[in-house]
Amino acid sequence: MSGTPKFVVESFTTVPLVELVFAMPAGSALDPKGREGSLVLALRSLRRGAGGRTSTQIDDEIDRLGAELSTGCDALQCSLHATVIARNLEPFFALLAEIALRPTFREDEVARVRREITAELIDARNDDRTLCGRYFRRNLFAGHPLGRPSAGTLATVATLTHQDASDAWKRVWSTKEMVVAAAGDITEAQLRALWDKYFSKGWAPTRERPAEIAEPARKKGRHLVIIDKPARTQSQILIGTLGTHPKDRDHHALYVANTVFGGTFTSRLTQEIRSKRGWSYGASSRLGRERVREAFTMWTFPKATDAPDCIRVELSLLEALCKKGVSARELTFVKKYLKESAVFDTDTASKRLSQRLDEACGDMPAGYHEKFVPKTQEVTLEECQRALEKRLDPRNLLLCVTATASDSRAALEKSIRGLDSTTVIPFDRDEYYP
Amino acid sequence: MQATSARRSKVAGVKKSEKRVETADDDRWIERLNARAKSKRARVTREPSVAFGAETIQRFRLGNGLAVLLVESHHAKVVSFHTWFGVGSRHERDGKTGLAHLFEHLMFNETKNLPAGTFDRKLESIGASTNAATWNDWTYYYEDLPSDALALVVALESERMKNLVLRKSVVDNEIGVVANERRYRVEDDVDGTVNELLYKTAFNKHPYHHPTIGWMSDILAFTPEDCKRFYRTFYAPNNARIIVVGDAKAPELLALVQKHYGDLASAELPTDGYDAEPEQLEERVERLVKPTPTAKVAIGYKSPALAHHDNAALSVLCEALFGGRSARIFRALVTEAELATDLAASVSQFRDPGLFELYATAREGVTVEVLLAGIDHEIKSVISNPVTAQELERSIARQELGFLQGLESVGGRAEQIGFYDTVLDDPAGSLTRLTALRSVTLADVERVAREYLVRSRRTVVLVEPAPASSDAPEGDDGDSASDGGDA
Numbered sequence: 023m024s025g026t027p028k029f030v031v032e033s034f035t036t037v038p039l040v041e042l043v044f045a046m047p048a049g050s051a052l053d054p055k056g057r058e059g060s061l062v063l064a065l066r067s068l069r070r071g072a073g074g075r076t077s078t079q080i081d082d083e084i085d086r087l088g089a090e091l092s093t094g095c096d097a098l099q100c101s102l103h104a105t106v107i108a109r110n111l112e113p114f115f116a117l118l119a120e121i122a123l124r125p126t127f128r129e130d131e132v133a134r135v136r137r138e139i140t141a142e143l144i145d146a147r148n149d150d151r152t153l154c155g156r157y158f159r160r161n162l163f164a165g166h167p168l169g170r171p172s173a174g175t176l177a178t179v180a181t182l183t184h185q186d187a188s189d190a191w192k193r194v195w196s197t198k199e200m201v202v203a204a205a206g207d208i209t210e211a212q213l214r215a216l217w218d219k220y221f222s223k224g225w226a227p228t229r230e231r232p233a234e235i236a237e238p239a240r241k242k243g244r245h246l247v248i249i250d251k252p253a254r255t256q257s258q259i260l261i262g263t264l265g266t267h268p269k270d271r272d273h274h275a276l277y278v279a280n281t282v283f284g285g286t287f288t289s290r291l292t293q294e295i296r297s298k299r300g301w302s303y304g305a306s307s308r309l310g311r312e313r314v315r316e317a318f319t320m321w322t323f324p325k326a327t328d329a330p331d332c333i334r335v336e337l338s339l340l341e342a343l344c345k346k347g348v349s350a351r352e353l354t355f356v357k358k359y360l361k362e363s364a365v366f367d368t369d370t371a372s373k374r375l376s377q378r379l380d381e382a383c384g385d386m387p388a389g390y391h392e393k394f395v396p397k398t399q400e401v402t403l404e405e406c407q408r409a410l411e412k413r414l415d416p417r418n419l420l421l422c423v424t425a426t427a428s429d430s431r432a433a434l435e436k437s438i439r440g441l442d443s444t445t446v447i448p449f450d451r452d453e454y455y456p
Numbered sequence: 457m458q459a460t461s462a463r464r465s466k467v468a469g470v471k472k473s474e475k476r477v478e479t480a481d482d483d484r485w486i487e488r489l490n491a492r493a494k495s496k497r498a499r500v501t502r503e504p505s506v507a508f509g510a511e512t513i514q515r516f517r518l519g520n521g522l523a524v525l526l527v528e529s530h531h532a533k534v535v536s537f538h539t540w541f542g543v544g545s546r547h548e549r550d551g552k553t554g555l556a557h558l559f560e561h562l563m564f565n566e567t568k569n570l571p572a573g574t575f576d577r578k579l580e581s582i583g584a585s586t587n588a589a590t591w592n593d594w595t596y597y598y599e600d601l602p603s604d605a606l607a608l609v610v611a612l613e614s615e616r617m618k619n620l621v622l623r624k625s626v627v628d629n630e631i632g633v634v635a636n637e638r639r640y641r642v643e644d645d646v647d648g649t650v651n652e653l654l655y656k657t658a659f660n661k662h663p664y665h666h667p668t669i670g671w672m673s674d675i676l677a678f679t680p681e682d683c684k685r686f687y688r689t690f691y692a693p694n695n696a697r698i699i700v701v702g703d704a705k706a707p708e709l710l711a712l713v714q715k716h717y718g719d720l721a722s723a724e725l726p727t728d729g730y731d732a733e734p735e736q737l738e739e740r741v742e743r744l745v746k747p748t749p750t751a752k753v754a755i756g757y758k759s760p761a762l763a764h765h766d767n768a769a770l771s772v773l774c775e776a777l778f779g780g781r782s783a784r785i786f787r788a789l790v791t792e793a794e795l796a797t798d799l800a801a802s803v804s805q806f807r808d809p810g811l812f813e814l815y816a817t818a819r820e821g822v823t824v825e826v827l828l829a830g831i832d833h834e835i836k837s838v839i840s841n842p843v844t845a846q847e848l849e850r851s852i853a854r855q856e857l858g859f860l861q862g863l864e865s866v867g868g869r870a871e872q873i874g875f876y877d878t879v880l881d882d883p884a885g886s887l888t889r890l891t892a893l894r895s896v897t898l899a900d901v902e903r904v905a906r907e908y909l910v911r912s913r914r915t916v917v918l919v920e921p922a923p924a925s926s927d928a929p930e931g932d933d934g935d936s937a938s939d940g941g942d943a
Binding site for chain 2: 036077134138142147150293303323325355359361366
């Protein structure tokens, strides 16, 4: 028996486009230690030869059909994501079946992909924000699967082979509970018929979905990481700690509190950093929502010479939030905002599909999205206060800054009361803490 | 030039809706609105509707010149409300560059009847999101809102168009924000720096020479008086168009627009005078050294304006050469020769002639000379080995895909309508454009390759990496005080 995946469809027939997602509840956390990047290498190698077609023939056919094919991968899941002009749906679906069921993983093609990934990892050093986010994540989740770089590091990618790619694909493709999803000019009956015709004989799920990963450890103290890059006139700054888990009793309360703090344009953080002081073009805070405990972050990017003062104000704002909570007026306002803006979470077929995928793929508990807004409406001031005290302790923070260390280090260190450590990482290194 | 009659053309593949029939009965509501108009400025006139794929763009105009375009779409209880102004950085003069963009920021601040912060606060209270953008030829503002909040948005947008307050403290603060935006997008971003230098070097006379965000020295020197002058000059109803797509109906919308915008007076707009760019007769080359891990090459060939009939053919050529994995030069340099990490190219969609822009990032160790030679070799071979029928088919299919993706949301449709109506006076211009792209022949592509990919009419920017930190003498910062981040 080849088994049957879950099907999720959101029809919208006005625009002749079909979006397709094959989502697997297994991700790069399954990469063996020292082989980080295997799954990304596999996903990107799928289109480099499959069935009787070469890489060139597949690329030509995808473009001829007016289609796009991309892949996604994080620690816990991976996916193939495609869009096609509706009139070409069936030949494109047939091509996808060849790619997913009969990838060749030829040694020379996989090696070529490996060199492309290496080049992209090097090129990413151009982007200060990417660098800051990369080291924030690697440090916050050091030693935990969430801190593992899905694309690998220069060192690990260099050692990967076509066998690593092939093994990685077998691990995720054979996982039960795959979801086949579609949005746009397609019905569920059409999707099931296409699956039966092209995939059903080739998909043989044998592996259980991976066990949930352990809770990441919370690191004590305040730690500064400077990503040292020459000639910076501006500093990218990420400050944060561990955030929320959808199963936390205070999940919705913390989300509401974060929205007050930095989730809208009139929030405290944006008002104080951008509107009143003009320090940073962007100033916001974010509470990641995944099926695991993700990060809470504040993001700003002031002029390099304003960075110490900006950090000082950010820390005092966070301290005040955690100590005094949110006001009744703020709570009422944010609840209304969350209620009224919810319509934009579902106003297109693509967005509706995304929500349903979250739940079908197990990223969020069943009914999570439907219940989300009603639950935020029940949050009280006391619940916000308790959630902030429990989850966001301003004494325990990671601060990542992309800056020119020789110019900025002393002033940055001085701006952080109770700083426990400083780490300086040259921007052109590739540090990782497994 | 593109034929205006093509505005009514249907795009094959986009499903056809019931044809809307406008009868005299349909427009009695307009007569009723005009009966209570307080002045000629507020009178509403219906202009001919335009087919937009499966939908219809209804067009109206107030007596003061304000255009209102509506696409009714009732799939979700949401509306996208856009306000496009026919002003951008092309209207700025030397010493005052960046004013259109700074002004766009200021529009979110205080008005006569709304204290600072109230505009955003009111929109957030109804769950709406808002933003804006400025470029060479235009500026636009948008709100995506629940459809039952349309009245509030019309009131807020008209208020800032009439009663913006431009205090020195507010202007100074926003100058700080914009200066920081410039650091983010240009000073500390190699690609931003390269793009700016490419246009600065390629255009000597035309205002496309200066960046939309402005030169830093100009940004820091703006005064409230500069901003007030700009406001009075360009933010007039006869220089604006409102585009509404979503769950709205014409009588209710026009009643609101008449009520809130009907008292605005039209203004005498300055003539769109600028110095035409002289023909480029020789290649221009600029070199930079930046803290980037790999070399970069940017090339700009002079290209025709958006309305020029060659723009579509050149776009098809561009897509065939650089648009994704099957494109000829992308495949040659990224996949096969492995000289580049990425290649991206596009043809300017400007009112006046712009650039066929090409950006290449080298693989580590590949020099600018080697990468440029590789690009030159491939460009040259396009002349001797023209684009094939298969390449043409793929290029057009990719562009059709991109067009359809832009139709999925109400905001995407409003943006397409606003852009083409502002730049080409053709609200269904995206469909006209798609028709033009589909009509491009192999002979067209071969001709534009010969005509535009000419070395003497190009500008080149070469970026070489500064020495890597690991090569440079290292102080005690290297790994000092590192706790390795162990949790």
